[in-house]
Amino acid sequence: MQLSRFGEKFAAKSGISGLMDDLGAALTDDPTLLFMGGGNPGRVEAVQVAFAKRLSAIAADRDARHQMLGVYQAPQGDRDFRDELARFLNREYRWSIGPENIAVANGSQAAFFVLYNLFAGVAPDGGERQIHLPMSPEYVGYRDIGLSDNFFTATKPKIERLAGGQFKYHVDFDGLVLSDSDAALCVSRPSNPTGNVVSDAEIASLDRLAQSKDIPLIIDGAYGQPFPALIEDSATAFWNENTILMLSLSKLGLPGVRSGIVIARPEIAQAFSRANTVVSLACGTLGPQLLRGMLDDGSLLQLCRQEIQPYYAQRRELAIHAIEAARGDLPVWIHKPEGAFFLWLWCEGLPIDSVTLYERLKKRGVIVLPGNDFFIGSGEDWPHSRECLRISYAGDRQTIEAGIALIMSELHNTYAQSP
Numbered sequence: 001m002q003l004s005r006f007g008e009k010f011a012a013k014s015g016i017s018g019l020m021d022d023l024g025a026a027l028t029d030d031p032t033l034l035f036m037g038g039g040n041p042g043r044v045e046a047v048q049v050a051f052a053k054r055l056s057a058i059a060a061d062r063d064a065r066h067q068m069l070g071v072y073q074a075p076q077g078d079r080d081f082r083d084e085l086a087r088f089l090n091r092e093y094r095w096s097i098g099p100e101n102i103a104v105a106n107g108s109q110a111a112f113f114v115l116y117n118l119f120a121g122v123a124p125d126g127g128e129r130q131i132h133l134p135m136s137p138e139y140v141g142y143r144d145i146g147l148s149d150n151f152f153t154a155t156k157p158k159i160e161r162l163a164g165g166q167f168k169y170h171v172d173f174d175g176l177v178l179s180d181s182d183a184a185l186c187v188s189r190p191s192n193p194t195g196n197v198v199s200d201a202e203i204a205s206l207d208r209l210a211q212s213k214d215i216p217l218i219i220d221g222a223y224g225q226p227f228p229a230l231i232e233d234s235a236t237a238f239w240n241e242n243t244i245l246m247l248s249l250s251k252l253g254l255p256g257v258r259s260g261i262v263i264a265r266p267e268i269a270q271a272f273s274r275a276n277t278v279v280s281l282a283c284g285t286l287g288p289q290l291l292r293g294m295l296d297d298g299s300l301l302q303l304c305r306q307e308i309q310p311y312y313a314q315r316r317e318l319a320i321h322a323i324e325a326a327r328g329d330l331p332v333w334i335h336k337p338e339g340a341f342f343l344w345l346w347c348e349g350l351p352i353d354s355v356t357l358y359e360r361l362k363k364r365g366v367i368v369l370p371g372n373d374f375f376i377g378s379g380e381d382w383p384h385s386r387e388c389l390r391i392s393y394a395g396d397r398q399t400i401e402a403g404i405a406l407i408m409s410e411l412h413n414t415y416a417q418s419p
Contacts, residue, residue: 012144034403035395037367039192040255042315042341042394046307047253050299054290068289072282075273077104081288085261088295092226093237100266103273104283108222108248108260113145114275115218115244115262119183121148129183130377131218134206135171137344137374137388139192139220153182154377159384165327167346168336169194171202178213184244185210188220190231190339193374193390197338200236211242216268222248223340227300228308231339241265249287251341252300252308259287312341312394319343319393319400326408330415344371345389347411351418353386361410366403 058064076082082099089095105111120131128150133142136154146152155176157169169191178185185206190197198206203219210217223230225237228251239245247261262272276283294300316337323334323343335344350357354370361368371388391407393400 032365033362034366034399034406036392036399036403036407037369037390038392039250040392040394041251041253042311043396044253044307044311047303050303051254051290054294058289064289068285071285073104073285073288075277075282076100076102076269077273077283078285078288078292081292084292084295089226089239089263093239095239097239097263101263101269103262103264103269103276104288105260105262105272105276106280106283107258108220108246108250109141110258110280111246111260111262111272111276112142112220114279115246115272116142116145116151116184116186117147118271118275119216120151121146127181129181132178132182132185133377134176134185134187135169135191135196135198136376136378137191137193137371137385138186138376139188140369140373140376142186143373143376152377153179154375156378156382161333162336165324165333166336167333169196171198171206173205176209178209178215182213182215184216184218186218186220188222189235190223192220192223192340193342193369193371194335194344195337195340195342196335196344197232197235200234200238203238207238207240207242216242216244216264218244218246220246222246223251228252228304229301230309230312230341235339239263244268249291252304254287254290257287257290258284315393315395315397315400316341316343318397319391319404322401322404323408326405328412330408330411332411341392341394343391343393345391346384347387347389350387351414354389355386357389357410357414360414361407364406364410366406368403368407 058068079099081104082102085102086098089097105114116131120129123129128148130151130153133152133154135157138154142152155172158172160168160170162168187198187206189203207217219238224235225231230251245263247263249257249259262269264272291300320334320337320343323332331348333346333348335346337343353372355372358368358370369390371390372386374390375382375385
C-alpha cells in the first residue's frame with residue numbers, strides 16, 4: 001500500500017493517537033490499568049443523571065426527537081442553540097455577539113484541525129505561515145494537526161519556583177518575538193497540560209501583540225469559562241472581535257457527543273463553517289440539543305458550580321496531598337494547579353527521559369502522559385522538556401491514591417539508581 005504525503009503524516013503514530021490508544025487499552029484490553037493519562041472527564045453521577053433526564057425528555061418529544069436524529073443542521077449548527085448561547089454569553093459577560101458569531105463542530109479536535117489550517121500552512125504566495133504558541137508546553141493534540149511541515153513556532157516559558165515544592169510558568173514577553181510568518185497566537189486557558197492559567201494581564205498583552213500584527217488570538221477554553229469553568233476565580237473571561245474562543249462540551253462530562261464550539265467575528269465563523277462542511281458535511285445535533293434550555297434557565301451553570309467544580313477540587317487536593325506525602329527529598333515540583341484536572345510534575349534532573357519513565361510506569365500498571373510531546377515548536381533540545389509528566393486526577397479516589405503511590409515509588413527507584 002502506497003500512501004500519499006497526507007496519508008503518511010496522519011496515519012503515522014502521534015502523541016494524540018498514542019494517548020487514545022492508551023485510553024482504549026485501559027477501557028477494554030486491560031481494565032486493571034490505572035488510567036491517569038488522558039483528558040477523559042470524571043464520572044460525576046449528578047451530571048450524568050441531569051443529562052439522562054434531558055435525553056429522555058428529547059426522546060419523548062416527537063419534534064425534538066426528529067430534530068436531533070433526522071435532520072441535517074445548517075453549516076454553522078443548530079440556530080436555536082446558537083441563539084441561546086449568544087444570549088447566555090451576552091448576559092454573563094456583557095459581550096455583544098449573535099448567532100452569526102458562533103459555529104458548531106464535531107468536537108474541538110476536529111475544529112482545531114480546520115481552524116489552524118485556515119490560517120497556517122502554505123500561503124497563496126508560496127511561503128509558509130505558522131501558529132505561534134506563546135507559552136510552550138501546550139496541548140499534545142495540536143502537534144500533528146497541520147497539513148504542512150514547520151507548522152508551529154513557540155516561546156519557552158519563564159519558570160517561577162514557589163513555596164511548598166510548587167512552580168509556575170509565565171509568558172516570557174521578553175523572549176516572545178513574532179515574525180511575519182506567524183498567522184495566529186494560540187493559548188489554552190486553563191492550560192492543558194499544566195493547569196496554568198494565563199493571567200488577565202498576560203491575556204491583555206497577548207491581545208495587543210496579536211492586534212499589532214493583524215493576526216487573531218485563539219483561546220482554547222475547553223476547561224475554562226463559561227463551562228465547565230475549571231479555572232481559578234481571578235481569571236476573567238475574554239473575547240473581542242480579534243479573538244477566536246474555542247469551547248467544548250466534553251469536559252462537562254459529554255466527550256461522547258463530540259461537540260465543539262467556535263466563537264469569532266462573523267466572517268471567521270462563516271469561513272470556518274464552509275471549510276468544516278467540506279470535511280464533515282454537517283455537525284452533530286446531540287450536544288446542542290442536550291444543552292437547549294439549560295443556558296437560558298441557568299441550570300447548566302448551577303450544575304458546574306454545585307457538582308462539577310467541587311468534584312475536581314476534592315480530587316485535586318487528594319492528588320496533591322498524595323504526592324506531597326510520598327515526595328520525601330525527591331526534586332519533584334508540582335505546577336501550581338489553577339485549572340483543568342491535571343497535575344504537571346517537573347522531575348528536575350530526571351536521570352531518564354519522561355518517555356522511558358512512562359514506559360516503566362505502564363509496566364507497573366499506571367498510565368500517565370510523558371511531557372516530551374507537549375513542548376511543540378520549541379524545547380526539544382531543552383532538558384526541562386524531558387523531565388515532566390501530566391497526571392489526570394479525574395478518576396475515582398482509589399485510582400488516584402494507588403496510581404500516585406506507584407508513580408512516586410518509581411520516581412524514588414529511578415533517582416536512587418542514578419550514578
